[in-house]
Amino acid sequence: MTMTLPYCEPLVPREPGERQIPEPPRRGEPGGPPCGICTGKATKAVWSDENWTLHPPVGGSLPGAVWLASRVHVDSFSDLPEELAADFGRVAARVEKAMLTALDDVARVHLYRWGDGGSHFHVWFLPRPLGMLEASGMMLPLWEDVLPNVPNEELAAAAKRIAAAM
Ligand SMILES: [Zn+2]
Secondary structure, three states: OOOOOOOOOOOOOOOOOOOOOOOOOOEOOOOOOOOOOOOOOOOOOOEEOOOEEEEOOOOOOOOOOEEEEEOOOOOOHHHOOHHHHHHHHHHHHHHHHHHHHHOOOEEEEEEEOOOOOEOOOEEEEEEEEOOOHHHOOOHHHHHHHHOOOOOHHHHHHHHHHHHHOO
16 A cells, blocks of 8 residues: 545645735744743643753644654744754654654654744654555645544653653
């Protein structure tokens, strides 16, 4: 099996809508809602060090999914202080290894950095379930969205197991 959309076909391609320029401000940007991470509205960190905090998601379908945020409010990779930019590789490797250690049946750990919702640097780590080849590549976030959510307690418990393996 190769990567497959989590929808039955035929799907019909559609045209993109009108472009919205300027784009509406994101969370944590001037004119936008406050930053959820800086104001403590995000889920409590399960692990942290002097540069980074690691959080479970809410309302998700993939136990073991976590997101990593910088302690400082900066937007993207190019805004990180040089020391943090260099440290990102080290901490990303630690998160990946902890996920592979703490979770059962993970084929690969996918990283996603979107930045379209909030302007505070954060990167998603999603475990691609072993054998779930249809969720390869860009399909995993779509499958994550379509599969039924598990209780938030289960997402937090999986994140805590990852934290314990960090
Ligand atoms: Zn922030």
